[in-house]
Amino acid sequence: MQDGQNKITLSQYRGQVVVLNFWATWCPPCVEEMPSLVEMQRRMKAKGVTVLAVSVDVDEGAYRQFVKDHNVNLLTVRDPDQKSNSLYGTARFPETYIIDRNGVMRRKFIGAVDWTEPEIADFLGKL
Numbered sequence: 001m002q003d004g005q006n007k008i009t010l011s012q013y014r015g016q017v018v019v020l021n022f023w024a025t026w027c028p029p030c031v032e033e034m035p036s037l038v039e040m041q042r043r044m045k046a047k048g049v050t051v052l053a054v055s056v057d058v059d060e061g062a063y064r065q066f067v068k069d070h071n072v073n074l075l076t077v078r079d080p081d082q083k084s085n086s087l088y089g090t091a092r093f094p095e096t097y098i099i100d101r102n103g104v105m106r107r108k109f110i111g112a113v114d115w116t117e118p119e120i121a122d123f124l125g126k127l
Helices: 028-047 060-069 083-088 118-126
Strands: 017-023 049-055 075-078 095-099 105-110
Touching: 017 028, 017 083, 028 049, 028 118, 060 075
Parallel strands: 017 049, 049 075
Antiparallel strands: 017 095, 095 105
């Protein structure tokens, strides 16, 4: 996955739990869940959890403005061609995949999630 600034492969994150989140600025539930995703990343980073937020925005300006305005302090890339969607079978947004330290997908969430829920922290902490 890459945008103008970043090229990222999941294999770079072997040994970490990856929370792979597909989102867009034009998707109200995505916007709604973003602050809890940022907060969960802040809390879980030391435990080896990395959030990778993949925006499917075609409009680069809207994407960059959103990331800046909402203080999206996450590893984020833009995939305007939605190439990764076909890889993961993503059809609705937001959609999130939890990938364990060995690169195995362990859980999939469709729709907005409150990432600060204790049950989620517990699940991620055990991977």
